[in-house]
Amino acid sequence: MAKRVFTQTHACAGAIIEKDGKILLVKEVWASPDQGKWNQPAGWVDIGDNPLYSVVKEVKEETGYDFVPTGLLGIYSIVRKDLEKQLGEGFPHAVKLIFTGEISGKPQSGNDEIGEVRWFSPEEIEEMNSALLRDMDIKNEVKDYFTKKPLPLEIISHFVQN
Numbered sequence: 001m002a003k004r005v006f007t008q009t010h011a012c013a014g015a016i017i018e019k020d021g022k023i024l025l026v027k028e029v030w031a032s033p034d035q036g037k038w039n040q041p042a043g044w045v046d047i048g049d050n051p052l053y054s055v056v057k058e059v060k061e062e063t064g065y066d067f068v069p070t071g072l073l074g075i076y077s078i079v080r081k082d083l084e085k086q087l088g089e090g091f092p093h094a095v096k097l098i099f100t101g102e103i104s105g106k107p108q109s110g111n112d113e114i115g116e117v118r119w120f121s122p123e124e125i126e127e128m129n130s131a132l133l134r135d136m137d138i139k140n141e142v143k144d145y146f147t148k149k150p151l152p153l154e155i156i157s158h159f160v161q162n
Contacts, residue, residue, distance in 0.1 A: 014042025064108030073149025
């Protein structure tokens with residue numbers, strides 16, 4: 001049995017944000033195996049945080065936009081075996097809760113994690129390879145955005161047991 005470490009949920013909250021048929025991506029610049037790659041606004045759900053809070057926080061931190069979630073696009077499971085050699089001890093496996101929603105405010109970029117915020121057509125994203133796109137499952141998320149109806153937020157329940 002694998003040893004469990006309770007310092008991270010291994011759940012990620014992210015967003016597929018669309019405007020005028022284009023999808024918002026952010027370019028990661030922090031020192032990691034994915035430095036310089038495009039990603040959706042997303043981040044780990046911190047211990048104790050409601051995933052809805054997490055996605056709002058991550059979109060704001062990474063893009064500058066205020067984000068109001070309106071639906072849950074889906075739950076995606078991604079195993080990054082491609083990082084095993086670089087990390088030296090196993091590989092990440094994240095369960096991603098991907099939200100849809102509305103943005104307001106003005107974009108910003110240039111913090112210590114994100115160097116650029118840009119809109120891409122679905123076709124441009126589909127053409128990206130693993131040298132440009134952090135998680136290849138983002139292509140499926142974009143397709144799902146344009147073909148599936150998001151689930152209502154009421155299906156998410158957050159409870160802190162004392």
